[in-house]
Amino acid sequence: MTKWGFKPVSQPNKRAPVRRRGPKKKAAAKPKAAGAKKSVRKPAAKGKGGKGGGKIRSFLRRWGGLLFKLGLIGLVLGAVGVAYLDAKITRHFEGKRWAIPAKVFARPLEIYDGLKLPEAQLSWELSLLNYRLVNAKQPETGAYTRNGAVFQIGTRGFDTWEGAEKPHQVRFVLDHGRVESLTSDGKTGASVRLEPALVGGIYPAHNEDRVLVKLDQVPKLVTNALIAVEDRDFYSHFGLSPRGIGRALFTNVASGSVRQGGSTLTQQLVKNFYLSSERSLVRKGTEAVMAVLLDAHYSKDEILEAYLNEVYLGQAGKRGIYGFGSASLFYFGQPLRELKAEQVALLIGLVKGPSWYDPRRHPERSLDRRNQVLRTMLEQGVLNDAEYDFAVKKPLGVIKKPLYDDARYPAFLDLIKRQLKQDYQDEDLRSEGLRVFTTLDPWAQEQLEKAVEQQTSQLEKSFGKRLDNLEAAGVITASNTGEVVAMVGGRSFRYEGFNRALDAMRPIGSLAKPPVYLAALEQGFTLASILQDEPLQHKLADGKIWSPENYDKQSHGEVPLVNALANSYNQATVSLALQVGPAKVADVMKRLGAPRPIDPVPALALGSVDLSPFEVAQMYQTIASEGFNTHLRSVRSVLNADGEPLQRYDLEVQQRFAPADIYVLTHAMQEVIRSGTARSTNSFITPDYHLAGKTGTSNDQRDSWFAGFSGNYLGVVWMGRDDNEKTPLTGASGALRVWNQTFSRLALQPLELNQPADVEWVWVDPLQQVQTDAECPGSIEVPMRIESIPEQTIPCNPGGRVFNWFRGLVNPE
Amino acid sequence: MRSGILIVLMCGLAGCATQSSTVLEPVEQQPGWPAPAEGGRYPSQSPTPGDSGTGYSAPRTGSTSSTARRPATVAYSPSSTGVTAADALLREGNALHQRGEYGGAANNFERGIRMAPRSPALYLALAKTRLAMGDNTNAIQMANRxxxxxxSGSWAADDARTEAWNVIANAREAQGDRTGAAAARQKAKGW
Incomplete structure (x- = not known):
């Protein structure tokens, strides 16, 4: 790696004897080594006297011996000092130079024919990635054109698990929110990925942020301009530049003020790397020695690369922006290789004073400085006249806010950190420059955030004094694969804090009902089984009498199972749970994915178990993917700093339920939305999607829940108060609103389950438990396991009994 | 502006629940339903054929008036996922599998599953790759999926079922579960 052909790792002292050339290190501490002399002389010259004047010979003769000895001591001391500095230089330069925070990326947006992609989403994603809208035949990398419904994008490309995704010229038609006729570099039938948005980092304690660049990835324009402006003799000097100092001196004297520094890039690097910012002669001297040493040890390119990554270029809150790689993203939202002359000039101008020339806070000053740099670039031949004229007219072009911000999606970051900590040391996450590719879908995330924000404040407004300090949390997953696409941990979702989605353990109320009914279906009940929704007294283990009531304080008599679930009748559900047995219900919950053992008490039927929204999502995930349990995942893969794959998190499923039972249960949960407690959904999303879900309200309305899914997304929303006080909300009037708004903005796929071979749809008269003709009064059509279909079939029976539940209006919950 | 007027009108019609003492209790007609934000209607979504990415477009029964909807009988094709780009990933994945590059193959199939999450062809392909990788547990589960x-009810689907049961049989055998393997082989013949 180094000029000298060795590559120390951590303990340079041990390696000292190996060195063949160059100034001594530890070895030099034992003096008299001839090679040490050259460098030793320098600090002596700078620091204090080693120089004799024109002195009298006799004086020399008298004092010569002593002087010689003193000189020797000085030499030894100097040599020790230099050796120390030299060791210091190599240790830092060759070891791990920087702690590079792990970078966290969202999922890449994948575009292909047939993809549902609302135009609003496409525009938003393009602006999130800072693609520029241009007028051109072929947009360059990082730009796009739009002609009516035809989009053309010059994608950027990025490292992926399976290798590099190259930049492509992509063209497609967006026809009413659907991608068509997509070509990638002229080829059809392909899918292309936009680079994933950087959504955060896992920062080291000192909060230095860096995106490392390698010299061969840095455009010549950047290095040429940097050298032209900061250190013209960089490639010819030995670490110090007497010409540079002279030039600076001349300029400063001529102008009567300090306009130019004479420091070489090497000196600046030394200063940043090893020294404090104190201004003193001693420090200046040390800097000079170290600069010479650095120059002697390492190639110009190595020094330049280190400089490009080290230099301080701005501040984002408590985070320092270091190096051109991160500065490019911070100010322009673009990778360094895409920058134009005027952008390069702005960054190089910042070297002189990142806060003084801050383009966001002092745009005019910054523009002046940029143009001054452009002028120098012209004078030094880095730009020609035409390029200069073009660039100097451009506006600053700085993006309003950085593309990534460690506080943007704190709840999701919290989630991925917890997942990563199972496999990585905290120290590695903060320093090894890992690249973490997550499952976050920023569009879905923003929709969930908006819905939480708007619906909670709407509710507080409409309830006035009866409702304040309302909190909410939510999780959305890809229902088939268990990938978490969005997470909100509270109403202040931009701030790190209590993550309710993961840590608020609340009674799940009626969300426990689907597990009760699933347990019943496994025991041979059908959707047409009749339940008694009557007042009941159940003697508990402690001798107390438990008599649950319905939400509307009424009983509904004989109800088919499907309606009891759709309308969330408590008494019917408790009586069912008692028939099935609480142990069976607890077992079903466990198999669905409940994280802890569940206490098999009768009150379980009404949700007397505390779970977090994330844990509820884990359980409902199993229902939404036809009985297959999948660990909710938030990380897809991790690459190291060089883009090499480290770890991948595979899709794994485990079958926990028979598809037939889930198919039947799902139909009942579709009834919840079609005709039951969640029917308000139909005003937002067409019933053609056949969505399924369940409302949940805990005791005294302390918690408002909704969990529901389409063919591709599952969403769980909780609302309530942190102090666990009562609210006037039910699942339907609270959490469901957030769910409705969010899901109405997602590209949904309809929920159409594959009908298992052992299930058939039949018309049944529940009261008589017989099959009937279609559409008979009092009959319902439900899916049933073939073995539980009633054998007897009778034609329509006009004068039969009429259900209680059919009479009058049903009251949900 | 216009939506504001609309809300006022709707409020009037619904007796504006927020004014009276009856506060919006459980949703019946959503009298005080919060207005859609950003001054517009919620985009009303409507599905389009082929949305479900199943490899077949199911004609919808559409009878929302009736409680029930029977999914139509559908065809299955081993090379089709319902999404062209996912078909390409399936093809590429199969080619990688042939060359023994199982990691790459699995990666392709998982990517395909994200696009067409309900395509049995992709899960079956993934099951075969997991089996080839010696990951018997996941091979069985993917075959089950x-x-x-x-x-039901097509030759192509029956063939796929046979293949899936054979994957399960081989995986069980590799796990040392002879009885389970025999049972799975029986199932494989049954189709």
């Missing part, structure tokens, strides 16, 4: 998604 494919079985749960395969439609």
């Amino acid at each position: 494919a079985l749960s998604l395969l439609p």
